[in-house]
Amino acid sequence: MKSTPLRPLFLNLILITTCLPLAAQMNSRNTPLDGPRPEIFSPATIKRADALIKQMTPEEKLAQLNQLFLFAADPKIDAAVTKGQVGSLLFVTDPTEINRLQHLAVENSRLHIPLIFGFDVIHGFRTIFPVPLAMASSWDPETVTRAQTVAAAEARSVGIDWAFAPMLDIARDPRWGRIMEGAGEDPYLGSAIARAQVRGFQGPAIGTPDHVLACMKHFAGYGAAEGGRDYDASYISDAQLHNVYLQPFHAAVEAGVGSVMSAYMDLNDVPATGNHMLQTEVLRDDWHFQGFVVSDADAVKSLEKHGFAKDPADAALRAFNAGVNMEMAIDQTAYSTLPAAFQAKQITLAQIDAAVKPILEAKIQLGLFEHPYNDVPHSQQVLNDPAHRTEALHAAERSAVLLRNENALLPLSKTAYKHIAVIGPVADNKHDTIGSWAFQEDANEAVTLLEGLRTKVGQSAKVDYAQGVQVKRLYPSFFDAIFKEPKEADWTADQAKSEYDKALSLARSADLVVLTLGEKQDMSGEAASRSSLDLPGEQQKLLEAVTALGKPTVLVLLNGRPLNITWASEHVPAILEAWYPGTQGGNAVANLLFGDVVPGGKLPLSWPRDVGQIPINYSHNLTQDYTAQAKRYWNEPSTPLYPFGYGLSYSTFAFSNLKVAEPQNKVGQPIHVTIDVENTGSVAADEVAQLYVHQQYGNASRPVRELKGFRRVNLAPHAKTTVDFTVTPADLSYWSPASRTWTEDASTFDLWSGNSSAAELHTTFTRTR
Numbered sequence: 001m002k003s004t005p006l007r008p009l010f011l012n013l014i015l016i017t018t019c020l021p022l023a024a025q026m027n028s029r030n031t032p033l034d035g036p037r038p039e040i041f042s043p044a045t046i047k048r049a050d051a052l053i054k055q056m057t058p059e060e061k062l063a064q065l066n067q068l069f070l071f072a073a074d075p076k077i078d079a080a081v082t083k084g085q086v087g088s089l090l091f092v093t094d095p096t097e098i099n100r101l102q103h104l105a106v107e108n109s110r111l112h113i114p115l116i117f118g119f120d121v122i123h124g125f126r127t128i129f130p131v132p133l134a135m136a137s138s139w140d141p142e143t144v145t146r147a148q149t150v151a152a153a154e155a156r157s158v159g160i161d162w163a164f165a166p167m168l169d170i171a172r173d174p175r176w177g178r179i180m181e182g183a184g185e186d187p188y189l190g191s192a193i194a195r196a197q198v199r200g201f202q203g204p205a206i207g208t209p210d211h212v213l214a215c216m217k218h219f220a221g222y223g224a225a226e227g228g229r230d231y232d233a234s235y236i237s238d239a240q241l242h243n244v245y246l247q248p249f250h251a252a253v254e255a256g257v258g259s260v261m262s263a264y265m266d267l268n269d270v271p272a273t274g275n276h277m278l279q280t281e282v283l284r285d286d287w288h289f290q291g292f293v294v295s296d297a298d299a300v301k302s303l304e305k306h307g308f309a310k311d312p313a314d315a316a317l318r319a320f321n322a323g324v325n326m327e328m329a330i331d332q333t334a335y336s337t338l339p340a341a342f343q344a345k346q347i348t349l350a351q352i353d354a355a356v357k358p359i360l361e362a363k364i365q366l367g368l369f370e371h372p373y374n375d376v377p378h379s380q381q382v383l384n385d386p387a388h389r390t391e392a393l394h395a396a397e398r399s400a401v402l403l404r405n406e407n408a409l410l411p412l413s414k415t416a417y418k419h420i421a422v423i424g425p426v427a428d429n430k431h432d433t434i435g436s437w438a439f440q441e442d443a444n445e446a447v448t449l450l451e452g453l454r455t456k457v458g459q460s461a462k463v464d465y466a467q468g469v470q471v472k473r474l475y476p477s478f479f480d481a482i483f484k485e486p487k488e489a490d491w492t493a494d495q496a497k498s499e500y501d502k503a504l505s506l507a508r509s510a511d512l513v514v515l516t517l518g519e520k521q522d523m524s525g526e527a528a529s530r531s532s533l534d535l536p537g538e539q540q541k542l543l544e545a546v547t548a549l550g551k552p553t554v555l556v557l558l559n560g561r562p563l564n565i566t567w568a569s570e571h572v573p574a575i576l577e578a579w580y581p582g583t584q585g586g587n588a589v590a591n592l593l594f595g596d597v598v599p600g601g602k603l604p605l606s607w608p609r610d611v612g613q614i615p616i617n618y619s620h621n622l623t624q625d626y627t628a629q630a631k632r633y634w635n636e637p638s639t640p641l642y643p644f645g646y647g648l649s650y651s652t653f654a655f656s657n658l659k660v661a662e663p664q665n666k667v668g669q670p671i672h673v674t675i676d677v678e679n680t681g682s683v684a685a686d687e688v689a690q691l692y693v694h695q696q697y698g699n700a701s702r703p704v705r706e707l708k709g710f711r712r713v714n715l716a717p718h719a720k721t722t723v724d725f726t727v728t729p730a731d732l733s734y735w736s737p738a739s740r741t742w743t744e745d746a747s748t749f750d751l752w753s754g755n756s757s758a759a760e761l762h763t764t765f766t767r768t769r
């Protein structure tokens with residue numbers, strides 16, 4: 001179910017810079033405020049924070065707004081913590097060190113206010129789950145919640161109270177490296193995954209034991225970076241902002257998320273971190289968000305680089321006035337100038353109180369005043385909990401997407417193959433199994449694809465490995481210093497030839513080839529954008545040469561973005577997208593390849609044929625000459641290689657009997673839809689029933705179809721079930737650029753249901769006033 005639409009949001013506020021007086025902006029409001037108010041802090045918490053604020057000096061309050069990175073013990077930071085000059089630290093992960101710093105804060109500062117420790121807990125802490133794009137491919141919010149529940153418990157056990165996740169940036173350009181950190185292209189799926197993550201991190205309420213404060217990021221529009229170049233400006237129309245990019249954030253606010261991270265880039269020429277429209281009008285005024293905003297790392301100081309702020313002091317004022325409560329900084333914060341700004345009467349005490357209040361409320365409700373220290377021996381037990389590995393296995397199995405399976409090559413027979421060749425640069429690398437945004441894993445325990453296959457086949461087959469090619473970035477990643485992967489020395493030309501030949505001769509001698517291609521750990525994530533979607537390095541050459549041998553060949557992809565596999569989609573019999581599957585990746589892939597688990601994941605994005613098709617999201621508008629829509633380019637189809645929502649199974653499914661309970665209904669009423677799904681194959685398997693809607697006419701053009709419901713179901717062979725969906729008025733509302741307000745039209749709507757965005761089973765309903 002989708003949440004209430006964003007309302008009200010005001011077009012002209014988007015165009016106004018932060019400098020205009022609020023009164024001028026208020027005049028633009030044209031719809032009543034009617035969104036729910038998610039109460040995330042209890043009355044007792046609020047009362048206690050108010051009482052504390054009364055005891056604090058302005059300087060003490062402002063100190064709480066500073067957050068600093070700490071990569072290694074630093075006497076300067078110890079001194080600042082001791083004097084109560086810092087509210088939060090990030091990147092400290094050792095539980096003993098966390099306790100030491102917390103003792104300094106609690107015992108020495110005047111009011112004994114504990115620090116809140118933050119960290120990037122993106123897809124696991126010690127146990128690494130599949131990357132977020134993979135988790136979204138499960139189309140299973142329950143699995144997502146369970147994964148983030150484990151991640152939260154592990155992080156909290158070492159004293160980390162706050163996860164800088166979920167990342168809710170809609171991304172429609174796979175050149176952008178951070179597409180891997182989000183849920184893909186769609187606001188409806190993205191909203192469902194957002195709610196599931198908030199619930200996993202925070203539990204039913206902030207302060208639930210063994211959970212952490214969540215931080216939705218990056219607010220907002222970061223995923224639309226021009227050219228897919230990380231940090232570059234985004235230009236997003238008002239309609240796209242409201243109907244697409246802001247939706248998952250609003251869903252997370254309604255799910256009770258406690259904090260927000262501002263984005264780095266300019267949104268329509270106003271930096272997100274100095275953007276009053278985003279951080280105050282949308283977030284607080286329209287959505288009634290009660291938590292706090294932290295800047296992205298050094299994003300406040302970089303307001304100067306944007307050509308927005310004059311100097312660091314001006315940057316601090318602009319971010320503070322826009323609504324950024326806390327500044328995250330690698331070294332000195334620009335917010336350290338705020339006491340002087342207060343002295344100079346540039347900011348008021350009321351503003352300071354409002355800024356510090358939700359930070360204190362979060363600390364209170366998380367229980368940090370009562371329980372500031374972690375229990376180190378207990379944390380080791382939590383981190384080593386085998387149940388967490390079982391969850392990671394389950395998540396990886398549910399995240400993989402079967403893209404192709406000619407002549408039912410998969411599942412592999414357990415007896416037919418005696419010599420298996422595993423080939424490719426990411427097949428036996430722990431880090432490439434784990435993926436980006438993991439720092440606290442025990443890499444040794446990650447199971448590579450090669451290891452997983454060897455365990456699976458045991459003595460029944462020989463499994464040999466050859467890397468074949470070496471894959472590297474042209475420009476190194478700044479994360480290489482933090483990632484623990486030892487850097488491979490560059491191969492000489494002779495070595496490269498001999499490794500390549502070795503791979504081919506291994507393939508020749510085997511009776512099954514598992515080619516494992518994709519991207520290295522540092523090839524996606526932050527600052528990991530690419531101008532191409534080709535398989536990096538010489539992997540395409542290797543792929544074609546190995547495939548030409550004519551052996552039964554399975555291509556397994558480990559990567560964080562769709563890649564150009566158009567050739568493979570025509571020539572390689574089986575393709576499994578495993579993404580970066582995490583700690584249990586190799587075991588999960590082996591279970592899937594041999595049919596102990598049946599793939600049921602679906603793509604959370606449209607998979608382009610090549611880089612030139614970007615953007616190619618399924619929910620585009622219809623225009624002139626509909627029949628030619630699939631042939632907009634004269635050199636290749638305009639359709640994606642694989643549509644959004646697509647994914648095969650080892651079974652087959654039939655959809656029938658699509659029914660709307662109210663084919664004639666009134667604007668403002670919900671609509672009830674049912675569809676029968678039958679497993680027509682011979683194995684028990686999962687299918688994702690999907691529901692798409694299109695408004696035929698109205699106040700503005702609407703996309704050709706939009707996801708408005710989905711459910712992953714498990715069906716025994718030949719079993720049939722009826723899946724029901726409720727399409728709410730909110731689902732049919734949209735922000736219209738024509739009327740500049742939220743709109744729900746009287747119209748006729750198309751409805752499709754099936755197992756991808758190309759679903760054909762169709763009906764209609766009509767809404768009148």
Ligand code: NOJ
Pocket residue numbers: 120164217296297526
């Ligand atoms: C920068 C990234 O953009 C953000 O996602 C992350 O949470 C912070 N650094 C902290 O590491």
